[in-house]
Amino acid sequence: MEKYAIIGxxxxxxxxxxxxAKNAALAILAAAVMTDDPVTIENVPDVMDTNVLLQAMxxxxxxxxxxxxxxxxxxxxxxxxxxxxxxxxxxxxxxYYMVGALLGKYKRAEVPLPGGxxxxxxxxxxxxxxFKALGAKVSVSHGSIVAEAKELRGxxxxxxxxSVGATINIMMAATMATGKTIIENVAKExxxxxxxxxxxxxGANIKGAGTDVIRIKGVERLHSTVYTIIxxxxxxxxFMMAAAATRGDITVRNVIPKHLExxxxxxxxxxxxxxxxxxxxxxxxxxxLSSTQVKTLPYPGFPTDMQPQMTVVxxxxxxxxxxxxxxxxxRFKYADELVRMGxxxxxxxxxxxxxxxxxxxxxxxxxxxxxxGAALALAAMAAEGETLIxxxxxxxxxxxxxxxxxxxxxxxxxxxxxERDLTKFRFQIAN
Ligand code: EPZ
Numbered sequence: 001m002e003k004y005a006i007i008g009x010x011x012x013x014x015x016x017x018x019x020x021a022k023n024a025a026l027a028i029l030a031a032a033v034m035t036d037d038p039v040t041i042e043n044v045p046d047v048m049d050t051n052v053l054l055q056a057m058x059x060x061x062x063x064x065x066x067x068x069x070x071x072x073x074x075x076x077x078x079x080x081x082x083x084x085x086x087x088x089x090x091x092x093x094x095x096y097y098m099v100g101a102l103l104g105k106y107k108r109a110e111v112p113l114p115g116g117x118x119x120x121x122x123x124x125x126x127x128x129x130x131f132k133a134l135g136a137k138v139s140v141s142h143g144s145i146v147a148e149a150k151e152l153r154g155x156x157x158x159x160x161x162x163s164v165g166a167t168i169n170i171m172m173a174a175t176m177a178t179g180k181t182i183i184e185n186v187a188k189e190x191x192x193x194x195x196x197x198x199x200x201x202x203g204a205n206i207k208g209a210g211t212d213v214i215r216i217k218g219v220e221r222l223h224s225t226v227y228t229i230i231x232x233x234x235x236x237x238x239f240m241m242a243a244a245a246t247r248g249d250i251t252v253r254n255v256i257p258k259h260l261e262x263x264x265x266x267x268x269x270x271x272x273x274x275x276x277x278x279x280x281x282x283x284x285x286x287x288x289l290s291s292t293q294v295k296t297l298p299y300p301g302f303p304t305d306m307q308p309q310m311t312v313v314x315x316x317x318x319x320x321x322x323x324x325x326x327x328x329x330x331r332f333k334y335a336d337e338l339v340r341m342g343x344x345x346x347x348x349x350x351x352x353x354x355x356x357x358x359x360x361x362x363x364x365x366x367x368x369x370x371x372x373g374a375a376l377a378l379a380a381m382a383a384e385g386e387t388l389i390x391x392x393x394x395x396x397x398x399x400x401x402x403x404x405x406x407x408x409x410x411x412x413x414x415x416x417x418x419e420r421d422l423t424k425f426r427f428q429i430a431n
Pocket of ligand 1: 023093125162
């Protein structure tokens, strides 16, 4: 199994190019099957989650070409099945977007339910509520979610909980329902808006994405489009936190600064200097960092996907910080690993109390999930000495070329498989 070997203690400097948003890509790739016309999607990140989804779509007859690494051309005119069997699909949460997409287009879908998740229980009751309100029969059978309808009819849905996934799924199904659907209390994340823009570019009639209420007039068919996915807010935020953790100076390029405001505000609050440009943000973290309080919230609040990275930074800030996780119930699993690196973090229920330390020290640790894995890599780059991070496949689910991009910023990081690789890495760093 590959690991990251990292020798820390070096401030990161330079520029890094941010890729397309993974979570937008997953929704948009799924939605692309809703037309029989050819679709071209640009700025698709080349990460495990998107690649698994594309493979599963190929297995039901979608023709996929990748003329360039980040461009996907899809032709869904020959889909021959609404049943996704792919075992791998259980491993990616977004597999359930195929339910909304196939149900909308073919009025039937059967997709394996995502398995257990490392960040806590991830219910799907709001998805089911939405599909049922549109007139579908929904059941869970042999580990799969099965949804079917003679006809989907527009309706008024009030979501009991703000859910990114349910908003996306219901929006897709309602796009091809007859009549008008109003969905209230929806998620406002940038990728919800990106999906609505993508569907509209195929001829859908969706208004209000980015506000609390989405209004959809169903259409009979969708058509061809060429669409570019938005930059990844969380990848950008992770590199911003890398600057803060290592006391560096990083410019993240190809971003939408507006999407980063919740992250920018917190970094400024703790003492980082931030410079915003049209499509770039520079973070300078030369001054001592101070403590703060952070609570994760749906967008435009502080993202749960940035919570571990923020905690890593606050672990190096003067004073006591409090981080409250209000979206998922098990997102502090990495705290034990961070403590092994010398952090002072105490977790009580959904709150972490963090007393800043001067520096972390390298250790052998493992990535418990995607964002926590990335956060631990940031801790390793700030730490004194060598860190080995195991289970980096979690990180590779959502960060493209993570180690390469970090090396471009001066990080001493390498992917190692064998003892020989590790010895070679140590030798190269020492010489
Ligand atoms: C999306 O997950 C993202 N995944 C997550 O990113 C992200 O952490 C999350 O939104 C919150 O921003 C994708 O976009 C593929 P939710 P999702 O439905 O849609 C509860 C990453 O690291 N809930 O907004 O699954 C749920 O249990 C990943 O990139 C219900 O109760 O999140 C949770 O507590 C991890 N019933 C809360 O709502 C439901 O039917 C928010 O979940 C649905 C959700």
